[in-house]
Amino acid sequence: MDLNLKKHFSDLLFLPLGGANEIGMNLNLYHLDGKWLMVDCGVGFASDVPGIDMMTPDISFIKANKKNLLGIILTHIHEDHLGAVQYLWRELEVPIYASNLAANFLRTKLEEFKLDKQVPIRLIDSSKDLQIGPFAVEFLGLTHSVPEMKALIIKTPKGNILHTGDWKFDPNPVIGEVSEKEKIREWGDQGKFLAVICDSTNAISEGHSRSEGDLHKSLKYLIEGRKGIVGVTTFASNIARIYTIASIAKEVGRKIVLAGFSLHRIYEVAKKSGYDFSGFEFISDREIKFHDKKDLLVICTGCQGEPNAAARKIATGHHPSIKFTVGDLMIFSSKIIPGNEKKIFGLFDALAKKQIDVMTEKDHFVHVSGHPSQDELKEMYALARPKIAIPVHGEFLHTKTHAELARDCGVPKTIQIENGLAVKLQEDFQASCGIVGFVKHGYFGVDGKQLLNLDGEVIRERRKLQSAGIVTVSLALDDNLELMAKPRVQCIGSYDLKSDRDAEHAINQEIQIFLRHKAKELGLHKASKGLSFLKKKKKKLKDTISTAEIEKALRGKLLKIFEDLMGKRPALEVTVHLI
Numbered sequence: 001m002d003l004n005l006k007k008h009f010s011d012l013l014f015l016p017l018g019g020a021n022e023i024g025m026n027l028n029l030y031h032l033d034g035k036w037l038m039v040d041c042g043v044g045f046a047s048d049v050p051g052i053d054m055m056t057p058d059i060s061f062i063k064a065n066k067k068n069l070l071g072i073i074l075t076h077i078h079e080d081h082l083g084a085v086q087y088l089w090r091e092l093e094v095p096i097y098a099s100n101l102a103a104n105f106l107r108t109k110l111e112e113f114k115l116d117k118q119v120p121i122r123l124i125d126s127s128k129d130l131q132i133g134p135f136a137v138e139f140l141g142l143t144h145s146v147p148e149m150k151a152l153i154i155k156t157p158k159g160n161i162l163h164t165g166d167w168k169f170d171p172n173p174v175i176g177e178v179s180e181k182e183k184i185r186e187w188g189d190q191g192k193f194l195a196v197i198c199d200s201t202n203a204i205s206e207g208h209s210r211s212e213g214d215l216h217k218s219l220k221y222l223i224e225g226r227k228g229i230v231g232v233t234t235f236a237s238n239i240a241r242i243y244t245i246a247s248i249a250k251e252v253g254r255k256i257v258l259a260g261f262s263l264h265r266i267y268e269v270a271k272k273s274g275y276d277f278s279g280f281e282f283i284s285d286r287e288i289k290f291h292d293k294k295d296l297l298v299i300c301t302g303c304q305g306e307p308n309a310a311a312r313k314i315a316t317g318h319h320p321s322i323k324f325t326v327g328d329l330m331i332f333s334s335k336i337i338p339g340n341e342k343k344i345f346g347l348f349d350a351l352a353k354k355q356i357d358v359m360t361e362k363d364h365f366v367h368v369s370g371h372p373s374q375d376e377l378k379e380m381y382a383l384a385r386p387k388i389a390i391p392v393h394g395e396f397l398h399t400k401t402h403a404e405l406a407r408d409c410g411v412p413k414t415i416q417i418e419n420g421l422a423v424k425l426q427e428d429f430q431a432s433c434g435i436v437g438f439v440k441h442g443y444f445g446v447d448g449k450q451l452l453n454l455d456g457e458v459i460r461e462r463r464k465l466q467s468a469g470i471v472t473v474s475l476a477l478d479d480n481l482e483l484m485a486k487p488r489v490q491c492i493g494s495y496d497l498k499s500d501r502d503a504e505h506a507i508n509q510e511i512q513i514f515l516r517h518k519a520k521e522l523g524l525h526k527a528s529k530g531l532s533f534l535k536k537k538k539k540k541l542k543d544t545i546s547t548a549e550i551e552k553a554l555r556g557k558l559l560k561i562f563e564d565l566m567g568k569r570p571a572l573e574v575t576v577h578l579i
């Protein structure tokens with residue numbers, strides 16, 4: 001049933017528009033007293049959509065209610081939490097609340113979209129509550145693969161919610177603060193959490209996630225003593241990992257080269273935000289030629305096999321200055337994100353073909369996750385002791401396993417949520433908490449600087465072009481519907497007409513027959529008998545039939561021919577010029 005906003009005007013609602021039962025595109029809404037608060041506004045990877053690499057959630061629901069949207073709080077700098085702001089902000093025009101690091105990062109992205117002057121960004125202050133409409137928000141630091149990851153304690157008269165964001169309990173996160181477990185325990189001991197809305201990414205992984213600090217030892221062991229150049233590709237936004245790799249480079253006496261736009265950007269943002277990289281020796285890729293390969297370590301973008309990223313360029317020999325050869329090493333210090341396997345394995349192959357050694361999380365200890373495994377989730381529930389657990393940030397299997405684990409931890413109620421479903425939360429949780437309605441949700445594809453509805457016309461056409469190509473036919477006709485020149489038929493990615501004279505002939509025949517019939521139907525044949533008569537007919541032709549009608553009718557005929565030739569339907573455009 002559609003969400004009835006009037007009926008639930010004074011209810012505390014949780015409504016994710018993205019990130020529930022999927023990894024990526026986190027966009028969560030909280031509602032109370034007719035007001036909405038958004039937490040995170042992220043992008044996700046798109047797969048199998050021609051020309052589209054990124055997607056954002058469909059925000060039409062909250063856009064329609066934007067006068068009641070109070071603001072957007074960003075938990076941390078990862079793209080799946082803030083990457084959609086530059087695409088969607090114009091639709092919402094509300095203030096954004098972020099940590100210093102997230103604010104600096106966001107500004108660089110907004111500059112690209114000429115939005116930096118327009119978007120009001122307010123820095124969050126962890127020492128005091130942020131009062132925003134009916135919500136009072138307290139910020140709580142949790143460790144993750146980036147510093148300044150802020151969980152939210154959303155306090156309302158209807159109950160308090162712990163919205164965890166992405167987290168793990170890492171005693172040695174390399175940079176940034178450790179998790180504020182005591183604060184969670186204090187709240188938990190007093191039974192003050194109505195609900196915990198929590199990260200499910202690694203809910204199916206047993207044990208405890210490994211520490212960023214432990215990774216240092218392993219990566220150093222793998223890099224130390226290598227004769228050739230060493231590359232490490234990781235998520236650009238993983239600041240802790242960049243710091244870990246840079247420390248290792250220093251310890252083993254290698255200079256560091258950053259390769260890839262987003263790495264340079266995050267490096268500048270981190271420095272600006274007070275993270276100290278001054279003890280490391282960075283050189284530009286143009287300086288590589290002055291150094292021995294064994295003295296270099298390249299940190300590069302492209303760990304998900306992205307076609308234009310540095311790792312791919314290095315693997316294919318297309319990078320202008322970084323050249324890897326036999327015996328060099330590329331370490332994938334990253335997770336293989338589901339959906340990206342094809343691109344990533346293609347990259348492994350390209351490297352292997354050049355005899356470049358490849359190490360991945362599948363065969364070496366080269367990556368630690370920034371998300372909690374089962375033991376950490378258990379610890380979280382033991383600390384927070386909520387009445388309700390709502391797992392998010394995971395695919396269905398993750399959220400289902402997470403919900404079972406929460407039940408095993410003694411959480412009385414668990415709710416498995418999906419995008420677009422609104423859950424009512426209240427203290428009398430056993431009786432009346434649950435899903436109370438749904439709203440429109442879906443995805444938009446990021447296509448350069450425009451957003452495209454993935455179920456819309458443009459994508460439909462693009463898929464069609466991808467699967468069967470296009471045929472364009474253009475005709476120059478005189479006023480008697482007679483051809484002024486040979487029809488111009490162009491097949492692009494559809495049919496090899498140049499090698500099939502019979503087909504070409506059949507098409508020309510079909511066009512001529514069609515035009516003759518049409519002319520006859522319109523009584524245009526007599527027109528050629530005299531100039532004065534023709535002028536009269538000219539008017540008549542325009543009045544009788546439009547070029548659009550001719551185009552449409554001929555298109556139908558020609559489609560049939562191409563369907564017979566190809567066994568499927570290409571896109572087909574007919575253009576008629578009346579001369």
Ligand SMILES: [Zn+2]
Binds near residue numbers: 076078144166370
């Ligand atoms: Zn994250």
Ligand SMILES: [Zn+2]
Binds near residue numbers: 393
């Ligand atoms: Zn995330």
